[in-house]
Amino acid sequence: xxxxxxxxxxxxxxxxxxxxxxxxxxxxxxxxxxxxxxxxxxxxxxxxxxxxxxxxxxxxxxxxxxxxxxxxxxxxxxxxxxxxxxxxxxxxxxxxxxxxxxxxxxxxxxxxxxxxxxxxxxxxxxxxxxxxxxxxxxxxxxxxxxxxxxxxxxxxxxxxxxxxxxxxxxxxxxxxxxxxxxxxxxxxxxxxxxxxxxxxxxxxxxxxxxxxxxxxxxxxxxxxxxxxxxxxxxxxxxxxxxxxxxxxxxxxxxxxxxxxxxxxxxxxxxxxxxxxxxxxxxxxxxxxxxxxxxxxxxxxxxxxxxxxxxxxxxxxxxxxxxxxxxxxxxxxxxxxxxxxxxxxxxxxxxxxxxxxxxxxxxxxxxxxxxxxxxxxxxxxxxxxxxxxxxxxx
Numbered sequence: 463x464x465x466x467x468x469x470x471x472x473x474x475x476x477x478x479x480x481x482x483x484x485x486x487x488x489x490x491x492x493x494x495x496x497x498x499x500x501x502x503x504x505x506x507x508x509x510x511x512x513x514x515x516x517x518x519x520x521x522x523x524x525x526x527x528x529x530x531x532x533x534x535x536x537x538x539x540x541x542x543x544x545x546x547x548x549x550x551x552x553x554x555x556x557x558x559x560x561x562x563x564x565x566x567x568x569x570x571x572x573x574x575x576x577x578x579x580x581x582x583x584x585x586x587x588x589x590x591x592x593x594x595x596x597x598x599x600x601x602x603x604x605x606x607x608x609x610x611x612x613x614x615x616x617x618x619x620x621x622x623x624x625x626x627x628x629x630x631x632x633x634x635x636x637x638x639x640x641x642x643x644x645x646x647x648x649x650x651x652x653x654x655x656x657x658x659x660x661x662x663x664x665x666x667x668x669x670x671x672x673x674x675x676x677x678x679x680x681x682x683x684x685x686x687x688x689x690x691x692x693x694x695x696x697x698x699x700x701x702x703x704x705x706x707x708x709x710x711x712x713x714x715x716x717x718x719x720x721x722x723x724x725x726x727x728x729x730x731x732x733x734x735x736x737x738x739x740x741x742x743x744x745x746x747x748x749x750x751x752x753x754x755x756x757x758x759x760x761x762x763x764x765x766x767x768x769x770x771x772x773x774x775x776x777x778x779x780x781x782x783x784x785x786x787x788x789x790x791x792x793x794x795x796x797x798x799x800x801x802x803x804x805x806x807x808x809x810x811x812x813x814x815x816x817x818x819x820x821x822x823x824x825x826x827x828x829x830x831x832x833x834x835x836x837x838x839x840x841x842x843x844x845x846x847x848x849x850x851x852x853x854x855x
Contacts, residue, residue, distance in 0.1 A: 471548070578594075587781070699723075715765040
């Protein structure tokens with residue numbers, strides 16, 4: 463036996479099983495005949511994922527879990543028999559375990575093997591590369607037409623259903639800039655309720671029904687009542703002092719690009735209270751590819767690298783989802799020589815966020831796609847080894 467071929471085929475069959483399962487789940491929300499059956503699954507759970515009743519739970523197992531498992535088993539069995547590949551039988555066995563678990567839950571009305579539906583408060587934010595209980599909770603109670611995946615969110619990443627912006631309350635700082643305005647427009651098109659935060663509200667032309675709020679660097683505390691109402695805060699403001707290195711330039715770069723961002727970040731994270739906030743609250747921060755590459759502006763690079771590393775550190779606390787926007791040179795007042803259009807960048811940010819990317823890289827520099835993930839991994843590992851969270855301090 464060629465063990466390498468067997469191993470590759472076996473892993474492929476497991477991935478295929480998940481793709482078929484999640485694709486069927488997505489179809490259950492778009493084909494009325496399947497939706498009627500699948501709705502019995504949704505009707506079985508309360509918001510804390512406790513059971514409405516054992517009868518409702520058993521109906522959900524019969525009309526969704528058992529049906530889904532039989533479909534998986536038939537598809538994998540067919541592929542195994544047609545191809546004759548031994549590794550595919552691993553997928554057949556995997557599908558069989560789903561059917562065995564669903565049958566057990568139906569016959570004995572026990573939910574102990576239904577891991578994504580265990581009742582109780584949500585303990586951690588949604589994870590990025592596998593589906594935890596919080597991720598699946600969003601499918602039930604955030605948007606039933608998103609978050610379809612069951613184990614690995616591959617289908618959600620392909621379909622763009624790994625994050626739903628429909629109805630989300632989103633605040634954007636730096637909303638008066640080229641990227642800020644483009645982001646506000648794209649968020650609205652995605653169904654979000656946008657609040658534009660700008661230091662020059664008098665010159666901001668709002669896109670109805672957008673709300674516009676003025677604020678100033680150093681007065682972040684005044685935004686706390688607003689932050690408490692937001693689902694997503696996008697920190698997008700910044701300044702570029704170009705080649706200057708005098709004290710005033712240092713103070714400006716640090717206060718705008720780093721200290722103000724840090725303060726807003728901490729204030730927003732303080733609003734993540736309650737179990738459901740873990741599932742719905744998110745923080746997006748524009749740090750720039752200056753984290754890992756030259757920007758021909760030393761103070762811009764220093765301030766962006768500082769806040770970038772602080773964000774990496776804060777991510778270890780796992781308070782809520784924190785996304786970094788790693789953007790290359792786009793045309794704006796800060797960079798009139800930028801080569802990318804802010805509208806194109808904004809579309810890319812929303813597209814990748816919907817696919818639940820936590821580090822959203824959009825640039826013309828191919829090296830950033832290599833160096834940034836390496837830098838982020840090494841820095842995060844170092845911080846994890848040599849820093850402590852407040853809970854154990």
